[in-house]
Amino acid sequence: MELVGITKRFPGVVANRDIHLRVAKGQIHAIVGENGAGKSTLMKILYGMQRPDEGEIRINGSPVGFHSPADAISAGIGMVHQHFMLADNLTVLENVILGSEPRRGGIAIDFAAARKKIKEISDAYGLGIRPDVPVEELGVGDRQRVEILKVLYRGARILILDEPTAVLVPHEVDELFENLRGLVREGLTIIFISHKLDEVLRVADAITVICRGTTVATVDPKQVTARQLAELMVGGELPSPETRESTVTDVTVLSVRDLTVRNPDGRVVVDNVSFDIRKGEVLGIAGVEGNGQNELVEALMGIRPSTGRIVLNGTDISEYPTRRRREAGIGYIPADRHRHGLLLESPLWENRILGHQTRRPNVKGRRGIWLDRAGARADTRRIVREYDVRTPGIDVHATALSGGNQQKLIVGREMSGDPVLLIASHPTRGVDVGAQAAIWDHLRAARAKGLAVLLISADLDELIGLSDTLKVILRGRIVADIDPSTVTPERLGSAMTGAEEGM
Ligand SMILES: Nc1ncnc2c1ncn2[C@@H]1O[C@H](COP(=O)(O)OP(=O)(O)OP(=O)(O)O)[C@@H](O)[C@H]1O
Numbered sequence: 001m002e003l004v005g006i007t008k009r010f011p012g013v014v015a016n017r018d019i020h021l022r023v024a025k026g027q028i029h030a031i032v033g034e035n036g037a038g039k040s041t042l043m044k045i046l047y048g049m050q051r052p053d054e055g056e057i058r059i060n061g062s063p064v065g066f067h068s069p070a071d072a073i074s075a076g077i078g079m080v081h082q083h084f085m086l087a088d089n090l091t092v093l094e095n096v097i098l099g100s101e102p103r104r105g106g107i108a109i110d111f112a113a114a115r116k117k118i119k120e121i122s123d124a125y126g127l128g129i130r131p132d133v134p135v136e137e138l139g140v141g142d143r144q145r146v147e148i149l150k151v152l153y154r155g156a157r158i159l160i161l162d163e164p165t166a167v168l169v170p171h172e173v174d175e176l177f178e179n180l181r182g183l184v185r186e187g188l189t190i191i192f193i194s195h196k197l198d199e200v201l202r203v204a205d206a207i208t209v210i211c212r213g214t215t216v217a218t219v220d221p222k223q224v225t226a227r228q229l230a231e232l233m234v235g236g237e238l239p240s241p242e243t244r245e246s247t248v249t250d251v252t253v254l255s256v257r258d259l260t261v262r263n264p265d266g267r268v269v270v271d272n273v274s275f276d277i278r279k280g281e282v283l284g285i286a287g288v289e290g291n292g293q294n295e296l297v298e299a300l301m302g303i304r305p306s307t308g309r310i311v312l313n314g315t316d317i318s319e320y321p322t323r324r325r326r327e328a329g330i331g332y333i334p335a336d337r338h339r340h341g342l343l344l345e346s347p348l349w350e351n352r353i354l355g356h357q358t359r360r361p362n363v364k365g366r367r368g369i370w371l372d373r374a375g376a377r378a379d380t381r382r383i384v385r386e387y388d389v390r391t392p393g394i395d396v397h398a399t400a401l402s403g404g405n406q407q408k409l410i411v412g413r414e415m416s417g418d419p420v421l422l423i424a425s426h427p428t429r430g431v432d433v434g435a436q437a438a439i440w441d442h443l444r445a446a447r448a449k450g451l452a453v454l455l456i457s458a459d460l461d462e463l464i465g466l467s468d469t470l471k472v473i474l475r476g477r478i479v480a481d482i483d484p485s486t487v488t489p490e491r492l493g494s495a496m497t498g499a500e501e502g503m
């Protein structure tokens, strides 16, 4: 596959400028670059979702013109997006076949045939898909496998994966890479986008660097280091999340006792969890995705019913609705920024108000009942500046921002108004190495001023580096306390799967 001279403009931005890229058959080709460099845009062009203003796509030497993803799919190209695109209320099987349902006699959907085909693909690549589970019950790791299967189901031979590992913990990454190697052995070609440079070096056969919309180099992973790659991308150095001196005090900010959450079907997903977080402390929760982290966080935010006691700064907030919890000073970075963090079709300044709609600077008047547009707009500009959100302005819709820049906006919003407690799920997911370092600095500075943080992250270096205290969650229970100053990512990884006892 070859891209020749691709250029794509958006209002106020040249997303791709004279891109040249050659991808050899049967290889894993990685694309790296800063947030907003133009990676996703390029992939959307290749997948027929967007039309290039200039340039040509060639497959096996012949030019192709895609007007829609359907054209790309029939040319054998499939894409797994940076943000998942599954319908929550449908089952895995329904999602996979959606839009290409096998028909029996041309009318009825042939579920049996679909189930059989899904099972065959799932077994062939070890994806472990359960066809009849509703997607809303799946964690991000599982959702991603469903997306991959969906693409394979449509017969893709060239697979585009936009940040597939952002949500995975190390052993899931290993599994995914095994899957990908299996696919290329079968002659498939994979284009892979990631900000995790060590992973890119591990899995890719070739790496292309994009900088400010254009391809600047294609390198052999055997000949470069992660540091050299980072320098090609940004001219910067790789950050490390190390927390130097402790700022933990003995003042308890959050106290959780016997918190239990049940699924709608009655299954216990958070089991009698208790912990405290003190002023100036980062409490990290390590766990393989799907072990109750999301439910724990949503119970703390009042989005999900729970039993037990939640006390914030001495006040029992267990019965508070979400809005009052936020007003009491809880900032919240959700795991899924599109479903729970943004209104994609609204401008950035309206997104600044989201979840903060009863507080200054977004409201004015004695009881704060009038929306303060000027206040919200000015503060959005501050966030854009302080968090380096790359955007032509605050009136563009959130959907026009690159994934990493959307994340920076959310972090900036949730750190505003000096929260007393920050609940952060994967705060730097999809953010490039430079911006990640900046977010870590913001978190450390707030922590030094007394912020308490509940940190959930699939990035074990981040978890170990930022946490003052680390706990492991497994099947909804806290099963181990770990000293972040001595543990290695490898040992933490095995503790998370329950492999390591007595830690
Ligand atoms: N639909 C759109 N409308 C306007 N501008 C857009 C749109 N989509 C992308 N852009 C802009 O194009 C540029 C490239 O964005 P793109 O999403 O391709 O970046 P990326 O390299 O994937 O970044 P990230 O690592 O953060 O995901 C950015 O400046 C972005 O704001």
Ligand SMILES: [Mg+2]
Pocket (backbone or CB within 6 Å): 039, 040, 041, 082, 162, 402, 403, 404
């Ligand atoms: Mg992107």
